[in-house]
Amino acid sequence: MADFETPKLQEYPIIPHLKRGVMEHSSPFVAKPDHQASVGFPGELVDNWEAKAVEKLGDIARNNKAFKVFLDSCVKCGACTDKCHYYLGTTDPKNMPVARQDLLRKVYRRYYTFSGKYFPWLVGAEDMTQEVLDDWYSYFHQCSQCRRCSVFCPYGIDTAEISMAAREIMDTVGKGQKYCNEIIGKLHKIGNNLGLPEPALADTLEGLEEDVKDETGVDVRYPLDVKGADVLVITPSADFFAEPHIDGLIGYGKVFHQAGISWTLSSYASEAANFSMFIGSPDNLRKVAMRIRDAALDLGVKRIVVGECGHAWRVAYSFWNTLIGPFDFLDKNYPVPQHIIEVTHGLMQRGALKIDKSANDDRRITFHDSCNVARASRMGNFPGGQFVLPREVIKGVANHYFDMAPETIHENTFCCGGGGGLLTDDLMELRVKGAMPRMQALKRVVEENDVNFLAAICAICKSQFTKTLPYYDFPMDMIGSVHQLVSDAIVLGAKD
């Protein structure tokens, strides 16, 4: 399939010995000048970029507490060294979280600390050079910002924050990543990552209504730009056409239909994803999010609900109120925003949905906690609700559910290997190797419990697994949406 070897799945997880430089060659395509311009960054490496990069680094340290504290506090205890899926899958030491941080920390120390200025050899401080930049570009694009290391660090140091800052610095001096920046540019221009304009979107949704009608005989609506609807649904654009995502979208529609809630999608804000977080760019982050506030005001909705998407839920749950709040124009009886799982869970609790669990009887299901949902957000009104609610929804619509090993789920979950702006074909080797720890855990439930369905609530996870499952000899269609399960079990029409 490709010119690299897929890691072998072991009987039990092992911590590999390190092999220096084995992933040095892995780098994503560099953004072209027009991609850079579309997100407000210089088109190519600027003159005197070394000094400008150092200056930007200092600027972030002065304006971001996490970045500053994390750079100062690491004691090199090694607790994080075996926690990154990319280290476990590639064995490259620079994929150990602390070593990845040190690529940037050594420059911070050189220019902004006493010891690094006067005794660089003592503390491993280094000048900003072309070599360092190359390392940054390679290895800060081998971090999916999944925060697993942060769970295990005694100081909570989150490599995601360092990698976001590193990408912002690189963007600022003119070295951006094509995949992320092109997509953000498209979103600014058209409203979604795919560049799907309003007519195409309307067409797709119409087709969806016909498909559901053919299959169920019921008129389930997938409305677009309906002013005065109660609920605005913001979902990743992959839900509009990608497999298996679209089956999830069908599920959302059935839930709203059955609950009698009027809802709409927006062509202006037709994207939940916000890749600006991946590149650590405040301006882009806010600008992308602002479309949602504007759409909600324009359509006059009362609630905002977010579809199945990991990092989007982090941005929505943790950042929207900060970036585009206050939401005083929305119905105060509902949290803003709400996750579609929260909506469905609430309706199921109230008995508002008629469910036929046997519809999923051919499926033996496990659930993949998506990193940004697990470690950067919440669902419901108690800590850990993000683990409980999706599982309760699954168990509420299906009879056969099995968890993967405890050290690989909940806040210990392993990233799918494609998050954080790495879901691009030019990083396929990294994605396949990074998926290894998750595949290993999956293999166990497949062997022990005959699991044949991997449910997820993240568009990136779904796309990533579709691509990587076959490398590990799993069928690619075993990945699916939680709302696909809901969709298949929900009994339309007849209300009791």
Place this chain on the structure above:
Amino acid sequence: MSAVTVIYALMFYAATVMLVAGLAYKIAVYARTPQPLKIPTTPAPTTKAGVAWRMTKEVTVFASLFKSSKWTWLFGWMFHAALLLVLLRHLRYFTEPVWTWVALLQPFGKYAAFAMLAGLLGLWARRIVVDRVRYISSPSDHLMLLLLVMIGASGAAMKFIDSAHTDIVSLKAFILGLMRFDWQPLPTDPVLMIHLGLVIVLMIIFPISKLLHVPGVFFSPTRVMVDNPREKRYVRGWTASAQPASGESAK
């Protein structure tokens, strides 16, 4: 007044100023630097009291480290807990009369030196033996361990080896003299000179080294932030200065 006494007295004053001023400066920087977005590592407490409990577990039993690596936790916790006992025991040299609870700690504080050394040596062994930890270690990481081991070893030597004893009564007079700005002669036993000299080094490098993890942990946003972004609007730094205006996304 011997030259040694004068030199050590002046060095202690200088080191104290550097330690206190350096830490105060760093803490001020950490406190002042804005955290623009909510980033607690979840699941996280939804109340301030919950965060206080989370932090209590972090700094007393190193809860996250316990999850990560049992060996690092064992050696690390042993070292820190023993160091605390040893430091508290040392209060007897700074107080007259000695506080009762400090006096009661004496036997535990005395032997804690061995636990402290064992912890340090365990951590050092990991730094050398485990290839991952060896890879991430700089010379400063080894020197820091060397410094702490030598402080511990010289201290324990004075306590437990007869030939290394110092005149503890004179030493206490010297320390109290420092505190009262009424200098008294310092005993000049070589082991004591080493012990005190290294403590001075430690005090000086504290605010400019990785020992900043001590104040740092209390400012770590992933640990100290309350998970309530939907319930309470949070703005700081650039998120506070850039208030939303409708229609901005169209620009």
